[in-house]
Amino acid sequence: MPRTFVVLAAIVTLSVLSHRPLLGQEGAPPAGGPGGRPHPMGGAHGPMPKPTNLKVLPKDTSPEDVIKVMKGYTQQLGAQCGLCHANNAATKHPDFPSDQKPEKNTARTMMLMTQEINAKYLSQIHDPDAAPDQKTVTCGTCHRGHSMPVTFKPPAKPATGPSGMHPKPKGNS
Numbered sequence: 001m002p003r004t005f006v007v008l009a010a011i012v013t014l015s016v017l018s019h020r021p022l023l024g025q026e027g028a029p030p031a032g033g034p035g036g037r038p039h040p041m042g043g044a045h046g047p048m049p050k051p052t053n054l055k056v057l058p059k060d061t062s063p064e065d066v067i068k069v070m071k072g073y074t075q076q077l078g079a080q081c082g083l084c085h086a087n088n089a090a091t092k093h094p095d096f097p098s099d100q101k102p103e104k105n106t107a108r109t110m111m112l113m114t115q116e117i118n119a120k121y122l123s124q125i126h127d128p129d130a131a132p133d134q135k136t137v138t139c140g141t142c143h144r145g146h147s148m149p150v151t152f153k154p155p156a157k158p159a160t161g162p163s164g165m166h167p168k169p170k171g172n173s
């Protein structure tokens with residue numbers, strides 16, 4: 001299992017445990033009734049179907065783990081499932097295996113990019129002081145709750161003090 005996935009799954013598991021009602025954000029009617037577990041497949045009944053169209057996540061990822069990863073994406077991108085998943089025109093429910101929305105393939109490229117940043121580059125940085133989440137790039141590192149990353153603009157006011165834009169001329173006081 002790629003390390004990125006394990007890390008994401010761990011982060012996501014924690015957030016799922018502390019934010020249970022989040023499922024309501026999908027706009028799907030809760031299938032389990034009050035207190036019951038809402039079904040992530042848009043209100044369909046029965047067990048979660050096995051994923052059939054995984055191209056980046058390991059093919060044997062359990063349906064539960066896929067959902068944990070997906071909920072992580074919604075949180076890190078401040079988005080809903082529908083950002084990447086198209087609705088089935090007939091049923092009006094999300095068709096999760098479908099690759100119809102270009103955002104889904106963009107997300108696959110992003111998953112590969114994030115894995116490579118961690119595996120190929122961050123793995124070369126030896127910083128014993130950094131906590132595990134500090135030495136790992138996730139979707140949220142760039143996206144910070146937005147589906148399109150917000151362009152960084154330095155604060156308008158120039159910083160004061162020794163690192164400011166206008167250092168004192170040398171030898172004058």
Ligand code: HEC
Nearest residue numbers: 051052053054055056057070073081084096097104107108
């Ligand atoms: C940022 C884009 C994005 C968001 C948001 C997102 N998904 Fe996904 N989802 C994907 C991608 C990409 C895949 C395919 C992963 C792969 O190829 O390994 C996928 C796959 C799935 C699958 C497996 C489908 C199959 O049979 O192959 C399910 C189920 C799923 N997502 C459910 C959800 C749910 C539920 C949500 C909302 C909580 C959600 N997704 C939000 C991008 C997203």
Ligand code: HEC
Nearest residue numbers: 073103106107110111114137138139141142143147148149
């Ligand atoms: C290194 C920074 C970075 C990381 C990490 C990253 N992204 Fe992105 N992402 C971007 C940038 C920049 C764009 C805009 C690309 C463009 O439009 O040309 C983008 C665009 C996207 C889009 C398209 C959004 C839209 O509205 O069209 C999706 C979906 C997406 N990212 C998903 C993800 C997911 C899922 C992850 C984690 C697996 C991730 N990204 C990790 C930088 C990043």
